[in-house]
Amino acid sequence: MAGAIEFVDGGTVTSPVGFLAGATYAGLKTFAEDKLDLCILFSELPCAAAGVFTKSAVRSSTVTLDRERLAQRISMRGLIVNAGIANTCVGEQGYIDAVEMTRLAAQKTGVSPEEILVCSTGIIGVELPMALIRGGLDQIELQGSGGPDMAKAIMTTDTRPKETAVTFELEGRTVHMGGVAKGSGMIHPNMATMLSFIATDAAVEPGFLQATLSEIADETYNMLSVDGDSSTNDTVLVLANGAAGNSPVSAGSPEADTFVEALRTVCTHLTRELARDGEGASHLIVVDVAGATDTADARLAARTIASSNLVKSAVYGTDPNWGRLLMAVGRSGAAAEEEKIDLFINGVCIMEAGKPIPFHRDAVVALMRQPEVTFRLNLNLGDGEATAWGCDLTEEYVIINSAYTT
Amino acid sequence: MAGAIEFVDGGTVTSPVGFLAGATYAGLKTFAEDKLDLCILFSELPCAAAGVFTKSAVRSSTVTLDRERLAQRISMRGLIVNAGIANTCVGEQGYIDAVEMTRLAAQKTGVSPEEILVCSTGIIGVELPMALIRGGLDQIELQGSGGPDMAKAIMTTDTRPKETAVTFELEGRTVHMGGVAKGSGMIHPNMATMLSFIATDAAVEPGFLQATLSEIADETYNMLSVDGDSSTNDTVLVLANGAAGNSPVSAGSPEADTFVEALRTVCTHLTRELARDGEGASHLIVVDVAGATDTADARLAARTIASSNLVKSAVYGTDPNWGRLLMAVGRSGAAAEEEKIDLFINGVCIMEAGKPIPFHRDAVVALMRQPEVTFRLNLNLGDGEATAWGCDLTEEYVIINSAYTT
Numbered sequence: 103m104a105g106a107i108e109f110v111d112g113g114t115v116t117s118p119v120g121f122l123a124g125a126t127y128a129g130l131k132t133f134a135e136d137k138l139d140l141c142i143l144f145s146e147l148p149c150a151a152a153g154v155f156t157k158s159a160v161r162s163s164t165v166t167l168d169r170e171r172l173a174q175r176i177s178m179r180g181l182i183v184n185a186g187i188a189n190t191c192v193g194e195q196g197y198i199d200a201v202e203m204t205r206l207a208a209q210k211t212g213v214s215p216e217e218i219l220v221c222s223t224g225i226i227g228v229e230l231p232m233a234l235i236r237g238g239l240d241q242i243e244l245q246g247s248g249g250p251d252m253a254k255a256i257m258t259t260d261t262r263p264k265e266t267a268v269t270f271e272l273e274g275r276t277v278h279m280g281g282v283a284k285g286s287g288m289i290h291p292n293m294a295t296m297l298s299f300i301a302t303d304a305a306v307e308p309g310f311l312q313a314t315l316s317e318i319a320d321e322t323y324n325m326l327s328v329d330g331d332s333s334t335n336d337t338v339l340v341l342a343n344g345a346a347g348n349s350p351v352s353a354g355s356p357e358a359d360t361f362v363e364a365l366r367t368v369c370t371h372l373t374r375e376l377a378r379d380g381e382g383a384s385h386l387i388v389v390d391v392a393g394a395t396d397t398a399d400a401r402l403a404a405r406t407i408a409s410s411n412l413v414k415s416a417v418y419g420t421d422p423n424w425g426r427l428l429m430a431v432g433r434s435g436a437a438a439e440e441e442k443i444d445l446f447i448n449g450v451c452i453m454e455a456g457k458p459i460p461f462h463r464d465a466v467v468a469l470m471r472q473p474e475v476t477f478r479l480n481l482n483l484g485d486g487e488a489t490a491w492g493c494d495l496t497e498e499y500v501i502i503n504s505a506y507t508t
Numbered sequence: 509m510a511g512a513i514e515f516v517d518g519g520t521v522t523s524p525v526g527f528l529a530g531a532t533y534a535g536l537k538t539f540a541e542d543k544l545d546l547c548i549l550f551s552e553l554p555c556a557a558a559g560v561f562t563k564s565a566v567r568s569s570t571v572t573l574d575r576e577r578l579a580q581r582i583s584m585r586g587l588i589v590n591a592g593i594a595n596t597c598v599g600e601q602g603y604i605d606a607v608e609m610t611r612l613a614a615q616k617t618g619v620s621p622e623e624i625l626v627c628s629t630g631i632i633g634v635e636l637p638m639a640l641i642r643g644g645l646d647q648i649e650l651q652g653s654g655g656p657d658m659a660k661a662i663m664t665t666d667t668r669p670k671e672t673a674v675t676f677e678l679e680g681r682t683v684h685m686g687g688v689a690k691g692s693g694m695i696h697p698n699m700a701t702m703l704s705f706i707a708t709d710a711a712v713e714p715g716f717l718q719a720t721l722s723e724i725a726d727e728t729y730n731m732l733s734v735d736g737d738s739s740t741n742d743t744v745l746v747l748a749n750g751a752a753g754n755s756p757v758s759a760g761s762p763e764a765d766t767f768v769e770a771l772r773t774v775c776t777h778l779t780r781e782l783a784r785d786g787e788g789a790s791h792l793i794v795v796d797v798a799g800a801t802d803t804a805d806a807r808l809a810a811r812t813i814a815s816s817n818l819v820k821s822a823v824y825g826t827d828p829n830w831g832r833l834l835m836a837v838g839r840s841g842a843a844a845e846e847e848k849i850d851l852f853i854n855g856v857c858i859m860e861a862g863k864p865i866p867f868h869r870d871a872v873v874a875l876m877r878q879p880e881v882t883f884r885l886n887l888n889l890g891d892g893e894a895t896a897w898g899c900d901l902t903e904e905y906v907i908i909n910s911a912y913t914t
Contacts, residue, residue, distance in 0.1 A: 160838030160846050191834055191846065193863050226831025227864045334835055411817070412909055419910025425632025428597055429740055432566030440566050440597060457599050458633045497903035503818055504825025 105271050105360040107367045110278070113267025114249030117280035118303035120146040120345040123248030125255035128238025130186030130224065130231065138255035139185045140238040141248075143299055144211050148177030149341040150305075150350075151219070152312040154319040156336035162189050163196035164220045165337060167204070171219055175308060178341060181219040181299065182207035183256050184235065185284070188295075189222040190334045192229045199230045206239050221297050221337050223258055223284065253282040256297055259502060260284050264375040270364050272348040272357045277304045281368045285326075285376040296323060298338045298372055304361060305344030307352035314362050315340050322369040325401065325490040326377055327409040340365075377491035378473075382498030385417050387491065388476040394486030399436035401488040406434035407477060408492030418494035420470040422463065424452045427477060438481055446478040455482075511677050511766040513773045516684070519673025520655030523686035524709035526552040526751040529654030531661035534644025536592030536630065536637065544661035545591045546644040547654075549705055550617050554583030555747040556711075556756075557625070558718035560725040562742035568595050569602035571743060573610070574625045581714060584747060587625040587705065588613035589662050590641065591690070594701075595628040596740045598635045605636045612645050627703050627743050629664055629690065659688040662703055665908060666690050670781040676770050678754040678763045683710045687774045691732075691782035702729060704744045704778055710767060711750030713758035720768050721746050728775040731807065731896040732783055733815040746771075783897035784879075788904030791823050793897065794882040800892030805842035807894040812840035813883060814898030824900035826876040828869065830858045833883060848888040854881060861888075 116123050125141035153172050155165045171178070182203050189196050204218040211218075222230070253263035267280030281300035319338055344350070351361045378386040389407045394400035407413055410430040416423040424445055431438050441456035448469040451459055469475075475494075522529050531547035559578050561571045577584070588609050595602050610624040617624075628636070659669035673686030687706035725744055750756070757767045784792040795813045800806035813819055816836040822829040830851055837844050851859040854875040858867055875881075881900075 156839075158835065158838035159840075159842075159844045160834045188831075191831060191859075191862065191864065193847070226834065334838055411905075415906055415909030418906065421910065425594075425597060428566050428632065429564065432564035432740055433562075434565075436565075438565045441599070453597075456597065458597065495906055495909075497906050499817075500821055500824065500901055500903045500906060503821030503901075504827065 107268050107270045107364050110267040110269050113280050114265040115143060115252060115280045115282045115299055115301050116246055116249035117267035118278035118301045118343070118345070120303055120343050121301045122146070122244035122246055123252040124242040124244040125248065125251040126238045126241040128184070129234045130184055132186065137257070138251055140235060140242070141252045141255035142180060142182050142207055142211070142242055142244060143252060143301065144180035144244050145301070145341055145343040147343040147345055148179060149343045150308040150311050151178035151339065151341050152308065152315040153337060153339045154316055156334060158334050160191070160334050162222055162335040163200040164189055164222050165335065166197060167200045168219045168337065168339070171216060174216065176216065178219060179213040179217040180207065180211060181221065181339060183221045183297065184230070185256050185258050186224040187222060187228050187230050188224045188226045188335050189230050191227045195229050199232055202232060203235060206236060210239055210242070219339055221335065223256065223295055223297055223335055226334065249280065249282065256282065256284040258284065259381055260379055262379060264372055264379065266368060266371045268364055268367050270360055272304055272346065272351065272360060275346050275348050277346040277348065278302065279304065279364050279368055281372055283372040283376055285379070296336045296376060298323065300340045300368060302340070302342045303345035304342055305346065305348050305350040306342040306361065307350045310352045310358070311340060311342055314365055318362070318365050318369050321366065322373040325405060325488065326373050327405060327490065327492045373491055377493050380493030381502045382496040383493030384496055385494040386474045387414070387417055387493055388474060389490045389492070390476065390478045391481065392487045393480040393482045393484060395437045395484040396486040397488060400486035403431050403434045403436040403438070403479065403481070404488045404490035406430045408490040411495055414492065414495035417470065417475050418496050420467050422447050422452065422466045422470060424458070427479065431479065437483060439483065442482040444480040444482065448472065448476055513674050513676045513770050516673040516675050519686050520671040521549060521658060521686045521688045521705055521707050522652055522655035523673035524684035524707045524751070526709055526749050527707045528552070528650035528652055529658040530648040530650040531654065531657035532644045532647040534590070535640045536590055538592065543663070544657055546641060546648070547658045547661035548586060548588050548613055548617070548648055548650060549658060549707065550586035550650050551707070551747055551749040553749040553751055554585060555749045556714040556717050557584035557745065557747050558714065558721040559743060559745045560722055562740060564740050566597070566740050568628060568741040569606040570595055570626045570628050571741060572603060573606045574743065574745070577622060577625055580622065582622065584625060585619040585623040586613065586617060587627065587745060589627045589703065590636070591662050591664050592630040593628060593634050593636050594630045594632045594741050595636050597633045601635050605638055608638060609641060612642060616645055616648070625745055627741065629662065629701055629703055629741055632740065655686065655688065662688065662690040664690065665787055666785055668785060670778055670785065672774060672777045674770055674773050676766055678710055678752065678757065678766060681752050681754050683752040683754065684708065685710065685770050685774055687778055689778040689782055691785070702742045702782060704729065706746045706774060708746070708748045709751035710748055711752065711754050711756040712748040712767065713756045716758045716764070717746060717748055720771055724768070724771050724775050727772065728779040731811060731894065732779050733811060733896065733898045779897055783899050786899030787908045788902040789899030790902055791900040792880045793820070793823055793899055794880060795896045795898070796882065796884045797887065798893045799886040799888045799890060801843045801890040802892040803894060806892035809837050809840045809842040809844070809885065809887070810894045810896035812836045814896035817901055820898065820901035823876065823881050824902050826873050828853050828858065828872040828876060830864070833885065837885065843889060844887055845889065850886040850888065852884040854878065
């Protein structure tokens with residue numbers, strides 16, 4: 103039984119006790135000179151750390167370095183992130199610069215470089231201007247109120263920062279968990295230029311933290327699709343510093359379910375915010391699939407629908423074009439039998455046992471004008487369930503992505 | 509050694525000897541009242557027949573029926589096609605109407621219904637108005653010059669008909685092969701609302717015809733992507749009536765290579781035309797991948813690039829954004845090593861051994877203004893090669909697909 107999880111008003115990644123953050127404009131985001139583009143998240147105490155990363159064969163050196171650091175299985179103290187340049191496809195210099203970024207952040211915070219993780223997001227194929235990063239770091243002030251600045255500093259084409267925090271109890275102690283995320287374009291399952299950083303003052307056993315993050319990422323970030331493209335840099339990192347004073351949560355703990363539920367709550371919230379802020383998006387699309395043969399099939403069907411350009415275009419046009427949903431399920435690879443499928447749009451039944459039900463078209467169109475459109479499909483074959491999140495495809499998406507410079 | 513294959517000026521599906529076609533406006537294309545929407549292709553002689561179909565789990569009854577008919581392994585005499593309504597997701601009535609369409613076409617042409625194949629394309633979830641089809645059939649006149657009308661009658665959102673024919677020699681006899689195709693939106697590997705009909709006066713052994721079509725479809729139609737969505741109705745059918753008088757081509761024939769090359773030529777031409785006419789497209793995109801570990805990997809990489817919304821948007825914006833190509837290769841699932849990849853845009857080397865080469869940006873942008881943009885990647889890992897075709901993503905695509913009615 104999971105305990106109550108409550109959202110914190112104005113919550114962010116520095117809501118948990120003992121976390122500081124700070125950001126500056128170092129000059130990397132050439133497309134937005136007035137915005138923050140370099141930041142540090144720092145914990146006053148050593149942290150258990152976990153990460154999940156892009157599965158792309160072409161990846162940033164930051165991903166390579168972070169994987170190495172996490173494999174050491176030592177405590178971490180913080181992370182440094184820049185936006186504007188991805189530090190990807192620049193040959194060996196990429197790894198050298200990634201190491202240098204952690205060295206600079208470690209120097210500033212008085213810890214060892216091995217205790218620092220690093221992420222970059224932005225344009226591919228351009229070397230990091232390390233002089234700007236060195237200069238920028240001098241200006242960063244770490245503060246307990248620094249979360250909102252960090253949420254802004256990691257943005258690229260995002261139109262708004264994404265941050266949240268929750269509070270819950272472990273062994274009667276109040277615990278906090280907060281996070282930030284950036285995304286917008288190039289977002290797809292397998293973690294596409296999506297960065298998310300989560301901090302908690304819970305004490306957590308590192309192996310359990312990693313297993314839990316991997317499981318929850320499959321349910322949340324990996325069920326998110328903005329444009330079907332994956333990135334070279336996608337990363338989710340969690341730092342748990344134990345400042346709450348609970349005994350470390352592990353797989354066998356009575357409190358394990360509560361911790362898992364808290365992480366699910368934070369990740370789901372950030373995933374929804376990422377989908378809602380997809381490039382050019384005017385609608386959040388939620389696809390709930392039930393009755394699939396198994397979870398894998400449910401995920402396949404839900405993700406395929408949420409990723410379909412034709413479904414996304416129909417949502418933009420508030421067109422209850424259920425034929426496109428059936429088409430997407432059909433090609434998804436998930437087991438499906440047309441004559442068993444039930445389909446609902448924002449709660450209205452459109453198809454039952456594979457047969458279209460006459461519906462009040464104008465009413466459904468009106469429902470689809472709401473900022474959130476939910477498609478619910480029951481395949482009526484088994485117990486597999488999954489949810490995927492996406493956004494509609496608009497002219498604005500094309501304009502943004504035909505103009506964004508190399 | 510394949511003999512010479514020559515394109516026929518004004519060639520179409522009725523260029524081969526003994527094939528007649530005719531079309532009419534039956535009233536099914538409600539979105540375009542002045543257009544043809546029902547047609548028949550008929551052979552004066554019995555034909556060897558072969559087909560490849562959508563792999564979607566949700567498919568039209570026409571696909572079910574055609575599969576059954578081809579499995580009988582008897583000769584075929586023709587096919588009937590309507591555009592406007594897909595005859596999909598209408599329960600049991602779909603199959604009943606598909607059978608009825610073949611019965612009506614058989615009646616008109618004086619053959620048996622079992623000798624007729626059938627295809628439909630258009631809106632999903634609406635029953636075929638059989639009275640309109642019956643009435644329309646009366647007006648159809650079958651003629652040896654009917655190919656161009658057939659090419660028009662199968663169109664939905666296509667902006668122009670697609671047809672071609674070639675001529676070649678088998679055993680010293682002149683042979684013809686012609687085809688028509690329709691596509692535009694919802695086109696992806698696995699044959700998405702793409703219809704193509706090919707006729708030849710060559711005599712061909714049916715098993716060899718089917719094997720050859722399956723192989724060539726994997727190289728051509730299945731390497732085509734307009735929007736990543738597959739349809740419920742995709743079908744390619746080939747009819748070979750033997751009017752040329754050659755001895756039937758089979759796997760062991762000395763002429764087998766020539767026949768295979770002719771079919772490849774016709775299918776490649778139609779595939780390029782389909783890509784070029786993708787919904788809202790302003791550029792044809794050709795992706796040549798070489799040096800992959802094997803053919804499967806080469807196809808995966810080429811198709812992923814041609815399907816990427818970010819690559820497609822960049823082509824629309826004539827932006828030589830090679831980072832997106834690397835991103836697409838990375839996530840494709842094909843084996844790739846960044847430090848080995850060479851990349852060319854319209855013949856200009858942009859990256860060598862994973863390192864960006866300084867290029868004259870304005871010159872490459874100017875090259876990308878041409879109607880055809882070719883990306884060539886060498887992964888330098890093995891001998892796998894493949895080509896994929898696609899088109900750019902434009903505001904027009906979104907407008908078309910947010911307005912097209914359920």
